[in-house]
Amino acid sequence: MSSVTNPHDHVFRQTFGQPEVAAGYFRHNLPKELLKHIDLETLERTPDTFVDPELHPSASDLLYTVDWSPARNSGASQGKEKLLLYLLLEHKSYADPLAVFQLLRYMVRIWEKHCGEHPKTTTLPPVYPMIIYHGARPWRYPVNFHSLFTVQEPALLAHLPEFSPVLQDFSQLDDQDIRGGVSARTVLLILKHVFRDDLPERLPEILAQAGEMLENKNGREIIFTLLYYLTEGTGKLDEKTLGTVLENSVHGGGIMQSFLKKYYNQGLEQGVQQGLEQGVQQGMQQGVQQGVVQGELRVLSRLLRKRFGELPEWAEQMLKEASGAMLEVWSERILTAVTLEDVFAE
Structure with missing residues (x-):
């Protein structure tokens, strides 16, 4: 947006x-x-x-x-x-x-x-x-x-x-x-x-x-649209601030997890699409796999920065060396992690 x-x-x-x-x-x-x-x-x-x-x-x-x-x-x-x-x-x-x-x-x-x-x-x-x-x-x-x-002449008006x-x-x-x-x-x-x-x-x-609104799909979509509007659309809130705000809401935890999960899935779908395009030249299976990993890495890096600020060198290095399976584990942890260390914990 x-x-x-x-x-x-x-x-x-x-x-x-x-x-x-x-x-x-x-x-x-x-x-x-x-x-x-x-x-x-x-x-x-x-x-x-x-x-x-x-x-x-x-x-x-x-x-x-x-x-x-x-x-x-x-x-x-x-x-x-x-x-x-x-x-x-x-x-x-x-x-x-x-x-x-x-x-x-x-x-x-x-x-x-x-x-x-x-x-x-x-x-x-x-x-x-x-x-x-x-x-x-x-x-x-x-x-x-x-x-x-x-001219405000009544005869004309x-x-x-x-x-x-x-x-x-x-x-x-x-x-x-x-x-x-x-x-x-x-x-x-x-x-x-x-x-x-x-x-x-x-x-x-x-x-x-x-x-x-959280009880039906259409209502959840509207909530997601509004949260995306506040973060990506207008920049009024970043994901870290939004997470803090939602902790004070009765339904905050569920909303935040749904929001980050959908945000993540959208990026992952983009990565898969890129992989399909690459697969035309590189071989379909290999292209899809590369696209999925690239999509996970790109979205996870973006979410980490928005939630915890600029990443330290050690975190950048771990992302570069991570396998697809490890990226998936970290992507799930970001839904509940309080600190950056929690995401990368052994």
Whole structure:
């Protein structure tokens, strides 16, 4: 993730791009007047992005459709027409004075696409635009479109487009006021504290509240994504600090071991792939074996440095001379070792 230009946008798309996470967020943050008309069980993410290609490094949009029933939960007879409500999420880690204009461009493209797919339509589906913001400073710009015009003459403004997206500035909310399902709330809390010095102190409590996420594969993947975001993506925590932080968490030991194990396995898979490529010229079996050893050595060295700092000469020498079997033993020890000596103990 360290190669990602904007890790904040990346982790937002990786987490809120999952319908169950987004549904948990919408369930707690949409107005009741809207919730009584929609069925979040029908929530579906559209594969399209409406961000300009040149804006991809600095902008991120997520679009969901959901069934809209005009008489839902009202006791009246249901209409036969299936209507759609587009839920547009725009993520910001910095205050953008032209964010409202950016959203309008997305909305126009959504409607253009709709008209292209329904050439005989005479109506447009509604779009509910939301800005999720967690920057280091409070959002200070107006969030209505008319505020962007240089002339504020009412007689002129009456003939210009106007709309106001919903702005949710999580950077200014108390933690207890951040609402959402467990997954969505965990993501939002980490996004809020990522710009703050209190992140190491707050992380154990955040993870403790997210304990139920560890009970299913998807939840564990989200936790892993967030920890990777904090270490590799943003550099806010190194693995050694993360290990210390997680020791103060109810679920810390299990999370840390899972995190390091998956981190290790990813590197090992890369090593195997390199071995397969080498095997084309060197012989398949020999190439795979060399690739596995190289992958283990590279990842183990990286993890050791991130967890214990720069390696002394004796440790470097032991790594160079180690067999594949010994590298595997040391890789397992790093999951529970307290000191560097513990990893290399006889």
